[in-house]
Amino acid sequence: MSKGPTTETRAHWIEWATGLTATILVVAMIGWVAYDAATGTHAEPELVVTITAQRPAAGGTQVSFTISNTGKRSAAGVPVTGLLVRDGIVKERREVTFDYVPAQSHEDGVLIFTEDPSGAQIDLHASGYRDP
Amino acid sequence: MGISLNRDETTAAGDQQRQDEANDLNDFLIGLARGLGGALLFALPMQMTMEMWALGFTMDRWRLLLLLLVTLPLLFGIARRIGFEKTFNWRDGLRDAMVAYGIGILSSAVLLSLFGLITGDMAREDLVGKIALQAVPASIGALLGRSQLGNGGEDDQDERDPAQPRTGYGTELFMMAVGALFLNLNTAPTEEMILISYLMTPWHALLTIFLSIAVMHGFVYAVSFKGGHELSDDVPRWHALIRFTMPGYAIALLISVYCLWSFGRFDGAQAMPALMAVIVLGLPGAVGAAAARLIL
Numbered sequence: 454m455s456k457g458p459t460t461e462t463r464a465h466w467i468e469w470a471t472g473l474t475a476t477i478l479v480v481a482m483i484g485w486v487a488y489d490a491a492t493g494t495h496a497e498p499e500l501v502v503t504i505t506a507q508r509p510a511a512g513g514t515q516v517s518f519t520i521s522n523t524g525k526r527s528a529a530g531v532p533v534t535g536l537l538v539r540d541g542i543v544k545e546r547r548e549v550t551f552d553y554v555p556a557q558s559h560e561d562g563v564l565i566f567t568e569d570p571s572g573a574q575i576d577l578h579a580s581g582y583r584d585p
Numbered sequence: 586m587g588i589s590l591n592r593d594e595t596t597a598a599g600d601q602q603r604q605d606e607a608n609d610l611n612d613f614l615i616g617l618a619r620g621l622g623g624a625l626l627f628a629l630p631m632q633m634t635m636e637m638w639a640l641g642f643t644m645d646r647w648r649l650l651l652l653l654l655v656t657l658p659l660l661f662g663i664a665r666r667i668g669f670e671k672t673f674n675w676r677d678g679l680r681d682a683m684v685a686y687g688i689g690i691l692s693s694a695v696l697l698s699l700f701g702l703i704t705g706d707m708a709r710e711d712l713v714g715k716i717a718l719q720a721v722p723a724s725i726g727a728l729l730g731r732s733q734l735g736n737g738g739e740d741d742q743d744e745r746d747p748a749q750p751r752t753g754y755g756t757e758l759f760m761m762a763v764g765a766l767f768l769n770l771n772t773a774p775t776e777e778m779i780l781i782s783y784l785m786t787p788w789h790a791l792l793t794i795f796l797s798i799a800v801m802h803g804f805v806y807a808v809s810f811k812g813g814h815e816l817s818d819d820v821p822r823w824h825a826l827i828r829f830t831m832p833g834y835a836i837a838l839l840i841s842v843y844c845l846w847s848f849g850r851f852d853g854a855q856a857m858p859a860l861m862a863v864i865v866l867g868l869p870g871a872v873g874a875a876a877a878r879l880i881l
Binding site: 464465467468469471472473474475476478479482483485486487489490493527529552553555556557558559560561585 | 779788790834835838864
């Protein structure tokens with residue numbers, strides 16, 4: 454009749470300890486997700502781009518930045534546009550696209566400008582997004 | 586064995602020994618071939634996955650090293666479980682594990698070369714990384730192939746020995762971890778995993794959790810597959826749920842965390858999106874864990 458190992462009634466206490474620990478873990482996780490489900494309003498992505506560093510490199514100046522999404526919805530195909538503006542004139546325009554900027558996460562990227570940005574203004578912003 | 590009686594004892598013994606050695610060599614070669622088959626069967630999907638190629642280069646080197654080291658005790662544990670348990674010793678286990686790892690590395694190198702993914706003039710870091718990463722699932726496959734691709738000879742008799750009707754609790758949990766890791770290695774590198782987690786709402790995630798637990802429990806207890814575990818009549822159903830299924834699911838989740846972290850999927854993510862990805866990956870992990878309890 455029996456096709457495989459049977460589970461016996463009497464189990465070592467360590468099996469119960471492991472089982473209870475695991476159950477508490479899983480229940481805690483369910484509670485957390487349920488709390489998030491109950492409180493989470495499905496808002497739109499909130500994309501913020503901040504420049505973190507500038508350094509001269511081969512082929513120009515590398516401008517590092519972080520794009521963070523503080524919203525509760527992920528964004529896909531996010532182009533980050535950088536403008537190098539001197540005396541009110543756009544001298545250079547650079548763009549890089551992120552496949553994903555997940556909800557409540559941040560991604561790092563770099564734009565490379567050929568012109569020396571000293572004395573000029575660098576404007577970085579996310580130009581748009583689509584739903585994943 | 587057909588030794589004629591009129592020969593003297595020493596010749597008979599010598600013949601016997603030569604025969605045994607020939608048998609051993611034959612068994613070893615058959616084992617190698619099965620291992621190679623297993624490596625192909627289990628690792629081909631990953632060798633043909635684009636993200637796995639990229640990871641060979643982009644994966645953090647320390648995390649790759651850790652994965653390669655973790656694979657060693659893992660292979661040893663599998664070798665111990667599926668080998669001849671009664672005659673098992675450390676030397677044989679270590680040998681089986683290393684042979685499987687070797688098969689994994691060689692078969693990965695050959696296949697990746699065949700696909701034109703590795704060439705002589707590429708960066709050494711990329712080359713080694715690609716092969717090493719693929720060697721992990723391939724080596725697990727090689728070991729499983731040795732036990733599962735057999736025609737049900739001596740291996741099965743040993744496994745179904747009525748003197749050992751019940752496998753140890755620790756072994757059971759370990760095999761669940763192996764099963765979860767195996768399916769997770771298949772799925773964790775793909776972009777689809779995180780994409781699914783982006784598309785899901787917390788409500789979807791809750792349903793996924795319940796589905797994972799139900800599938801795990803059903804797989805092993807309710808559906809009477811070959812190798813399924815049957816409950817004694819006097820055991821309430823929830824006993825097995827607490828003692829086996831819940832730890833199994835927790836293990837599947839932990840393995841998911843490990844895989845996602847290894848492949849850098851958590852970098853820059855806060856807790857909630859990370860947890861969503863873990864829950865998504867936990868589903869194949871749970872199925873893998875449950876299947877491992879049945880198969881191995």
